[in-house]
Amino acid sequence: NAGVTQTPKFQVLKTGQSMTLQCAQDMNHNSMYWYRQDPGMGLRLIYYSASEGTTDKGEVPNGYNVSRLNKREFSLRLESAAPSQTSVYFCASSETVTQPQHFGDGTRLSIL
Amino acid sequence: DAKTTQPPSMDCAEGRAANLPCNHSTISGNEYVYWYRQIHSQGPQYIIHGLKNNETNEMASLIITEDRKSSTLILPHATLRDTAVYYCIVRVGIQGAQKLVFGQGTRLTINP
Numbered sequence: 369n370a371g372v373t374q375t376p377k378f379q380v381l382k383t384g385q386s387m388t389l390q391c392a393q394d395m396n397h398n399s400m401y402w403y404r405q406d407p408g409m410g411l412r413l414i415y416y417s418a419s420e421g422t423t424d425k426g427e428v429p430n431g432y433n434v435s436r437l438n439k440r441e442f443s444l445r446l447e448s449a450a451p452s453q454t455s456v457y458f459c460a461s462s463e464t465v466t467q468p469q470h471f472g473d474g475t476r477l478s479i480l
Numbered sequence: 481d482a483k484t485t486q487p488p489s490m491d492c493a494e495g496r497a498a499n500l501p502c503n504h505s506t507i508s509g510n511e512y513v514y515w516y517r518q519i520h521s522q523g524p525q526y527i528i529h530g531l532k533n534n535e536t537n538e539m540a541s542l543i544i545t546e547d548r549k550s551s552t553l554i555l556p557h558a559t560l561r562d563t564a565v566y567y568c569i570v571r572v573g574i575q576g577a578q579k580l581v582f583g584q585g586t587r588l589t590i591n592p
Contacts, residue, residue: 372523410567410581410585411524411582412582413580427581458523460523468514468529469524470526471523471524471525472523474521474523
């Protein structure tokens, strides 16, 4: 069982470049989430999708866009990357919004 | 939003019970307490959650005080692989969906 798969695992960008982080889950979950984690800090919610066809902002949505492509896939896009977006990005999914979330292993993104 | 307070770090000897405390004095009546852990460089891992009653699963036990203002996660026989950052989280509702707000967590070190 793959669970939650994130690609790529590592990426280096230059300021101003765009990039899409991919996330897919094979657990038939309805809800999906994107978090970022900065050094020494806990995770902060960027966007979430309670169910296919819906997306909503979390705590730190500025500079990001998301697409719930289908039930399995939830992508995060940086249109114009900034150094402040250097972080580890985690995708998660849950059966419903009230169930425990299962996380991928993260994408480590550096913006120079 | 309910906030949680955890000690920044704790040590425990291998084979002993690890008891991790968490204060959530502003928790409201319908908010669940969740525990996750994060082993270095991996995605967070769900451990257990509860509302009012004590809970136990194959990983841990969760003791919630009667007034629900604090809880304790118990790892009954800690091993070196339990070294991780442990997050106590109160689930917060947003427009029918729910989000997890991760704080700083407790860095638990299991010593041989």
